[in-house]
Amino acid sequence: MAVTETDTRTILLEVARYRPGEDDKPVFQEYDVPLMPDWAVLDGLNYIKDQLDGSLSFRWSCRMGVCGSCGMNVNGEPRLTCGTFLTEYGEGPVRIEPLKGFPVIRDLVVDIDDFLAKLSSVRPWLVREGEELPLTTEYAQTPAQLEAYKQYSMCINCLLCYSACPVYVLDPDFLGPAAIALAQRYNLDSRDMGDRFDVLNLDDSVWGCVFVGDCTRVCPKHVDPAEAIQRYKVTAALRSVLPWSRR
Ligand code: SF4
Ligand code: FES
Secondary structure (H helix, E strand, C coil), X not given: CCCCCCCCCEEEEEEEECCCCCCCCCEEEEEEEECCCCCEHHHHHHHHXXXXXXXXXXXXXXXCCCCCCCEEEECCEEEEHHHCEHHHHCCCCEEXXXXXXXXEEECCEECCHHHHHHHHHCCCCCCCCCCXXXXXXXXXXXXXXXXXXXXXXXCCCCCHHHHHCHHHHHCCCCCCHHHHHHHHHHHCCCCCCCCCHHHHCCCCXXXXXXXXXXXXXXXXXXXXXXXXXXXXXHHHHHHHHCCCCCC
């Protein structure tokens, strides 16, 4: 992130600052950062942290759209800040806020405990029943069996879909897009024998979704959680008339 004397263009970042328990309310602090053609919003935040104000708090790790930790609201839209270029915003300013719908821990860092509990509730792992095969045995799958759930396995738990979801923002009990998409990731896996009907067939689960589709629109990994939810609605409806069908 070397900045030379010839890098004279800058862009204004308006960054939300808030320390719950110490501050009355969030405020925006302004910082001028170099407008480099290859800088993402995250690079601008790191410039602030390294050069201007070391007290700014935010999460990031991989810088390549894999870890899912750098999600923030950028000019009102949930985005991965490592995958959003500053040049997208012309002359600026760029307003950076924590993801909507989650309690703020500090500045741009949000508390994701609620999501983690919801994720655990759908048992996001391969559930097996009966005798386990030895560890040396493969659970083979055909390419078609892999394709059946692969799209949903691309989720990186970035929570942009929750921040965009109008239901979750109004009803924190709603299970939410990513947890349901990940439930479907395992429901559709030929190796899985689990039954997640009791968690998914609820008013606060798939039936709470009003199909706005913003979760799918903002998802950086093309998981399409809205489709996952509608597909399970069909499964749940079928199951009410064919109780023995599970998927
Ligand atoms: S479904 Fe998409 S937006 Fe939602 S957590 Fe997974 S990767 Fe992020
Ligand atoms: S830093 Fe890992 S996804 Fe952005």
